[in-house]
Amino acid sequence: MKHPMLQTALAVIALASAPCQDDPNQANLEALAANAKVFVESYNKADSEALSKLFLPEGEIVLANGEIVAGRDEIKEFYAGVFSAASKPKAALEAGAVRFVSPGIAVEDGTLHVTKPGGEITSHFYTAVQVKQENGSWLTASIRDEIEDQAPASEKLLALEWMVGDWLIETEGSRTFLSFTWSDDGPYIDGRALTEQAGEDSTSSTYRIGWNANRKNHVSWAFDALGGYTRSEWTAGAEGWLLRTNGVTADGEINQSTQILKPDEDKLGFTWSTRDQTLAGELQPDRSVHVVKRPPDLESNAGVTDEAGTDAEPADQP
Numbered sequence: 001m002k003h004p005m006l007q008t009a010l011a012v013i014a015l016a017s018a019p020c021q022d023d024p025n026q027a028n029l030e031a032l033a034a035n036a037k038v039f040v041e042s043y044n045k046a047d048s049e050a051l052s053k054l055f056l057p058e059g060e061i062v063l064a065n066g067e068i069v070a071g072r073d074e075i076k077e078f079y080a081g082v083f084s085a086a087s088k089p090k091a092a093l094e095a096g097a098v099r100f101v102s103p104g105i106a107v108e109d110g111t112l113h114v115t116k117p118g119g120e121i122t123s124h125f126y127t128a129v130q131v132k133q134e135n136g137s138w139l140t141a142s143i144r145d146e147i148e149d150q151a152p153a154s155e156k157l158l159a160l161e162w163m164v165g166d167w168l169i170e171t172e173g174s175r176t177f178l179s180f181t182w183s184d185d186g187p188y189i190d191g192r193a194l195t196e197q198a199g200e201d202s203t204s205s206t207y208r209i210g211w212n213a214n215r216k217n218h219v220s221w222a223f224d225a226l227g228g229y230t231r232s233e234w235t236a237g238a239e240g241w242l243l244r245t246n247g248v249t250a251d252g253e254i255n256q257s258t259q260i261l262k263p264d265e266d267k268l269g270f271t272w273s274t275r276d277q278t279l280a281g282e283l284q285p286d287r288s289v290h291v292v293k294r295p296p297d298l299e300s301n302a303g304v305t306d307e308a309g310t311d312a313e314p315a316d317q318p
Contacts, residue, residue, distance in 0.1 A: 048079035087117030119159035153187035
């Protein structure tokens with residue numbers, strides 16, 4: 001599955017595709033493209049003052065919810081708020097078309113892609129009115145955020161790209177082999193898990209992670225080899241990824257839990273915790289395991305983890 005190059009700082013896509021040499025607006029298009037590059041560079045440096053100076057003194061930003069940010073001081077304050085967290089978002093600008101409604105006024109349509117610190121991408125359509133100055137430069141009179149987040153599911157899943165690969169869980173007397181891959185069937189991450197335990201038959205499970213466009217969050221489903229299943233709603237938080245899981249075991253027991261996936265800083269491992277689990281109304285002990293990238297020479301017929309359990313026990317893991 002191929003994914004757009006939108007994860008980190010990224011490049012500005014030109015405002016116009018190779019204008020003809022005799023195009024009377026070629027110089028203006030080049031100036032507007034240069035402004036777009038400055039916008040992305042300033043955004044990715046978290047420079048709110050530089051961003052405000054790209055607007056006219058009375059310039060404004062009209063947000064999708066109708067809120068208006070007017071004047072350079074408010075615009076500077078607005079962007080300062082965007083960059084207030086320790087980890088900063090990054091942006092890429094994809095301009096669609098530029099229309100010159102008069103010799104000194106241009107209307108630009110495009111998409112702003114923003115990558116949040118956790119890796120989630122949001123995409124916003126915009127319309128900007130650009131005004132030419134006496135010195136030949138251009139400043140923004142207004143930007144209107146036309147529609148709220150339009151990033152497709154495939155881009156939303158990039159926030160979980162660190163999970164793709166082969167993993168291993170080792171506990172006393174058992175090993176669980178996990179594998180996560182990009183799905184060939186659509187915008188999903190698919191997984192399999194195989195648990196090997198001394199003196200017992202191996203057990204397996206499968207799961208799929210997707211994007212809920214209605215609730216604006218990640219969602220996953222898990223199915224164990226005995227017939228149990230779970231569904232989890234994902235939320236990014238300070239502790240990592242919080243999963244609220246509900247399902248039914250093969251025996252018909254209600255299975256509910258809260259899970260937390262906390263990636264290591266180097267993304268070569270993650271802590272997988274299960275809390276407040278109840279089976280048929282009975283509270284289960286909290287548990288936590290550390291999952292590590294699988295060594296290349298360690299082979300198994302396994303696959304990936306299930307969303308609700310890495311073995312054929314009641315599915316309760318991602």
